[in-house]
Amino acid sequence: LTSSQTSPGLHVVHIAAEMAPVAKVGGLGDVVAGLGKALQKKGHLVEIVIPKYDCMQYDLVRDLRALDVVLESYFDGRLFKSKVWVGTVEGLPVYFIEPLHPDRFFWRGQFYGERDDFKRFSFFSRAALELLLQSGKKPDIIHCHDWQTAFVAPLYWDLYAPKGLNSARICFTCHNFEYQGTAPASELGSCGLDVNQLKRPDRMQDNSSHDRINAVKGAVVFSNIVTTVSPTYAQEVRTAEGGHGLHSTLNFHSKKFIGILNGIDADAWNPATDTHLKVQYNANDLQGKAENKEDIRRNLGLSSADVRRPLVGCITRLVPQKGVHLIRHAIYRTLELGGQFVLLGSSPVHHIQREFEGIANHFENHDHIRLILKYDDSLSHSIFAASDMFIIPSIFEPCGLTQMIAMRYGSIPIVRKTGGLNDSVFDVDDDTIPVQFRNGYSFLSADERGVNGALERAFDLYTSKPDSWQQLVEKVMNMDFSWDSSASQYEELYSKSVARARAAAHTQ
Ligand code: ADP
The missing domain is CATH 3.40.50.2000 (Glycogen Phosphorylase B;)
Structure with a gap:
């Protein structure tokens, strides 16, 4: 040997x-x-x-x-x-x-x-x-x-x-x-x-x-x-x-x-060099991000009528730990708030997979909702790049990587305050946190009210203060989540x- x-x-x-x-x-x-x-x-x-x-x-x-x-x-x-x-x-x-x-x-x-x-x-x-x-x-x-x-x-x-x-x-x-x-x-x-x-x-x-x-x-x-x-x-x-x-x-x-x-592996997850993307981009050139959003809408058959309509992404194993009932609720609430939702996920739990297949079929040709129920690494890169917001309503989460990947791609995380999510996502409205660390939206109670509160605050900033939103996107893209x-x-x-x-x- x-x-x-x-x-x-x-x-x-x-x-x-x-x-x-x-x-x-x-x-x-x-x-x-x-x-x-x-x-x-x-x-x-x-x-x-x-x-x-x-x-x-x-x-x-x-x-x-x-x-x-x-x-x-x-x-x-x-x-x-x-x-x-x-x-x-x-x-x-x-x-x-x-x-x-x-x-x-x-x-x-x-x-x-x-x-x-x-x-x-x-x-x-x-x-x-x-x-x-x-x-x-x-x-x-x-x-x-x-x-x-x-x-x-x-x-x-x-x-x-x-x-x-x-x-x-x-x-x-x-x-x-x-x-x-x-x-x-x-x-x-x-x-x-x-x-x-x-x-x-x-x-x-x-x-x-x-x-x-x-x-x-x-x-x-x-x-x-x-x-x-x-x-x-x-x-x-x-x-x-x-x-x-x-x-x-x-x-x-x-x-x-x-x-x-x-x-996270900062080389594997880098929007400036990511070959899975239609267009590479960085924090100083967000036009590329907009083009990725347009591209995924076309590929998934979502409406492109309103460029500004926010896109919420979710990429996850669909298991109880991840708050599947809250993910389901977020899909419907996003629609009510005037957004679009893309879910990429698959489940080893038979009844959860069946339930989400039901939701996927219900929204099959819908203008604003798409569920893709499989594991697809390349598509995951495109969704991180295309989405404006990224939702993770976990019941518990030892660390979680997707909130960090989302930020690197300029997608603002909306997370439940638990485990590693609590150590990496700091609410933009939390006055107890120094401003330079604030980078997303978080909520504590693992119920629909909790999800609604955070989602509504995110939609509000996105629609009523586009400049502040863009500054937030640039800020999170420049944060360091590498292994160093x-x-x-x-x-x-x-x-x-x-x-x-x-x-x-x-x-x-
Ligand atoms: P966990 O280890 O509990 O699944 P993490 O957030 O720590 O959760 O890591 C999940 C990883 O798997 C991330 O890199 C995420 O992008 C990827 N992932 C999860 N589901 C899918 C899917 N359906 N297709 C592609 N990648 C996925």
């Missing part, structure tokens, strides 16, 4: 289930790639380990080749072989693990949603550590993400540190505490973890179903650093209402737990943790 280089910076290995753009379902994929690139730019050696899915975008991997060594890792009482591939994605070195297991774990045509997900990803977590051990790598930080690779933390301390892979501190980032990876306790044994030792209230036992184990809880207990994706969400999950059952565990481990706001400052915070956490470990080793 390839050997590690020595570099003056830190050696960071991310073990994850997603990486944009080759294997992306949501924000997790964006973070692994965005944070990885930002840390690499700062001079650290960053490597990524992900599964080799059959449904990846192989055309976006450079120089993909199989290593000539076969990896052997333990599962269900015996050793299984895995093939290991290496390639470069967005300038980052990536290892792809292809298990040669009869269940063909990553040959399913989709990333998640399989009945044996717990098995698939506990196998992967162990194989990834085996790869680091067998290749003789000595990382300073192993950074795992979400429940799919949460197994890395207990596996590292219980099995791999004793085997000699002991140079690293473990960092775990939870991107959404709604998904915790719970299973009957016996299933934990497959990857070699000791169920009897771990099924305890202070270790991996689920806090509400005591005969189950909880992978995210295990990572919180066993990692050196635990992060989530915004400061407000970090506070929310420490309360009984917001903690999805893990608030007591997070409070117990609060010293190592912190919220850091995600950034967030990556510095991770860098500091990593460095402090590594320094503490070294100091402790010296005193022993």
Whole structure:
């Protein structure tokens, strides 16, 4: 296997289930790639380990080749072989693990949603550590993400540190505490973890179903650093209402737990260079934005009769977390207020998908409303560019990326004040916030009145004070939501943790 280089910076290995753009379902994929690139730019050696899915975008991997060594890792009482591939994605070195297991774990045509997900990803977590051990790598930080690779933390301390892979501190980032990876306790044994030792209230036992184990809880207990994706969400999950059952565990481990706001990839999301757009534009040339609005109206069959009619955009997974009933309400309220609405979204929840198909059909040839119920990256760029306002009425939102992308494209966010939305969108009418930070509209109560209030205030400024609106658009386009400052915070956490470990080793 390839050997590690020595570099003056830190050696960071991310073990994850997603990486944009080759294997992306949501924000997790964006973070692994965005944070990885930002840390690499700062001079650290960053490597990524992900599964080799059959449904990846192989055309976006450079120089993909199989290593000539076969990896052997333990599962269900015996050793299984895995093939290991290496390639470069967005300038980052990536290892792809292809298990040669009869269940063909990553040959399913989709990333998640399989009945044996717990098995698939506990196998992967162990194989990834085996790869680091067998290749003789000595990382300073192993950074795992979400429940799919949460197994890395207990596996590292219980099995791999004793085997000699002991140079690293473990960092775990939870991107959404709604998904915790719970299973009957016996299933934990497959990857070699000791169920009897771990099924305890202070270790991996689920806090509400005591005969189950909880992978995210295990990572919180066993990692050196635990992060989530915004400061407000970090506070929310420490309360009984917001903690999805893990608030007591997070409070117990609060010293190592912190919220850091995600950034966005400022190269991938840049209206001045975006090749998906009809016309590129920037904050000093908003005529280009108007042309994108005209273009999407034509393509989607919306009326172009009134150039000034505001266009409200919404791009989202349609799941209860996102406030689907409030999104539905916003469509109707926008129409009443004289605006146009474009929704791009798809739902893994059957009855929600059906409900929105009903609304889409109802408005099929409507002059002002269009619902496109699928995942379409290219169309998402066009909608960010075309829209004047962007609505995100989430019930909870760990970080949220679309409010930041919308601002970069000059679309004013209208959001519910929760999680990362509360840390990135500041109401233009909130006198307690310094003027230079105010950049959108927010509301607190998760109901129709809340949506109405914010939407009406936005429409009012748009129609009655076009100059102020344009100044607001220019201002939000110039705000910095890149990874720079967030990556510095991770860098500091990593460095402090590594320094503490070294100091402790010296005193022993
Ligand atoms: P989450 O991770 O909860 O889905 P985020 O706001 O953190 O929400 O990230 C969502 C990402 O997925 C954004 O980059 C957004 O543009 C993209 N996205 C969501 N739905 C769609 C869709 N139907 N088509 C294209 N992109 C989408």
